[in-house]
Amino acid sequence: MFVGHALLAFAVAALVADWRGWDRRPALLVGAVAGVFAAIPDIDVAYALVGLLEWQALGGELGAPAAFWGASRVIHRSVTHSLVVGAVAAPAFGLLAVRGRAARSRATHLAGIALLVALVAVALVWDGPLAAFVMVLFAASGxxxxxxxxxxxxxxxxxxxxxxxxxxxxxxxxxxxTGAPPDWLFPLGSPGLESRVVLHSDPTLHLLGAFAIELATIAFAIAVVYRVTDRSILAGVDRRAAVGAVYGVAALAVTPPTLEVSYHFVFSILGVGLLCGVVQESYWRPFGTRDRWRPSVDAVFETGLTTVAAVAVALVAYAIVYLLVVPS
Incomplete structure (x- = not known):
């Protein structure tokens, strides 16, 4: 879901800016800024590197991915995911975006830093050194x-x-x-929701639903880019995307994925999408004096959209086969 967080924030911010009459570049820029800020709360996953270090030092039955995610659960979705923290951090980041070297600018910068230091202090008092460390990473990123x-x-x-x-x-x-609900109102306490929203009692169908939400978010972001740049989204989808339907046979050949074990599903379905999107004759064009190569802008757009469409076709095909053929 890391990518989905950023793309949802980007898409909505850029779409609102476009609706407000902004030009293309500033609309995409404010969307990009919102997207980067939306990714910052997941800086708490940096602590999961501790799990990898312990796994390498001690060994054990857990694999590297399991060690990584096991360590991430210690602090992930806690202080950096709080709506209260966001309400304090956002004005602080805005104060730090003030330009100039005058005394007024320095004063606003100091005020922003003071707010962020206060957040670190609150995290230390309420949740201990690890929470404070993560809050420092969060503040520094912002x-x-x-x-x-x-x-x-x-x-x-x-x-x-x-x-x-x-x-x-x-x-x-x-x-x-996709996981345990975040600590919504830290340090004030959490609301009643204490477990993830279950889309379906079948863990595989739940994963497919969560994956579909992520895919829809990516498609929404691409559609916004097409709108802001005045491109036709229908003309951007290549018929190669239909090849993704072949992925339906994977439901017969591999272990049904769940949130706990989904790597084989995620990597394989994304691989099918990338193959459908990248394989095209017009993808590369020459440039420069040394006859180097780079993709054209239109080809990049077409590749992204065709890839997402192919993954969507593959997801639907997999779900149909799983529902109709794979025994429950």
Whole structure:
């Protein structure tokens, strides 16, 4: 779901900017800023590297992926996923996006840093050193984004604040079907929802539903890019996408995937989509004086859209075969 968080925030922000009459570049830029902020809460997964280090040092029956995700559950979806934290962090990041070297600018920067330091202190007092460490990573990531936006764009600090707020607040909702619910209101306590939303009692169908949500989010983001750049989305889908239907036979050949064991399904279905999207004669074009090669812009758009369409066809085919052929 990491990609889905960023793309959902990007798509909605860019679409709203386009609806408000913004030009193409600033609309895509504010969407990109919102998308980056939406990805920042998952910086807490950095702690999962501890699991890999322990696995390498001690060995054991768990594989590397299991060790990684096992360690991530210690702190993942906690302090960085709080709506309260997002409400405080977003204005802080906006203050840090103020430009200039005057005393006023320095004062706003100090105010933003003070808010972030307060968040780290709260995490330390309420949840201990590990939570504070993760909050430091969260704050540092946001500072880098804010200062980068201030240096390389003309977006107003208030726009950065709104983009950050939308990105940070949109993130937790994407976790409802893939794991334990986030710590919504840290440090004030959590609401009643204490377990993931189950899409279906069959764990494989639940995974397919969660995967479909992620795929729909990616398709939505691509559709927004096509709209903002005035391209025809129907003309961008190549008929190669229909080849994805062949993936239906995988339901007969491999172990049914679940949220706990899904790597074989995810990597294989994405591989089918990439093959359908990339294989085309017009993908590369020459450029420069040394006859190097790069994909054309239109080819990149077509590849992305065809890949997503092929994965969608493959997902539907897999689901149909699983429902009709695979015994329950």
């Amino acid at each position: 500072v880098l984004v804010s200062r980068g936006v201030a240096r390389r764009s003309t977006l107003a600090p208030t726009t950065v604040t709104l983009a950050a707020l939308w990105g940070l607040w949109s993130h937790p909702w994407g976790d409802l079907v």
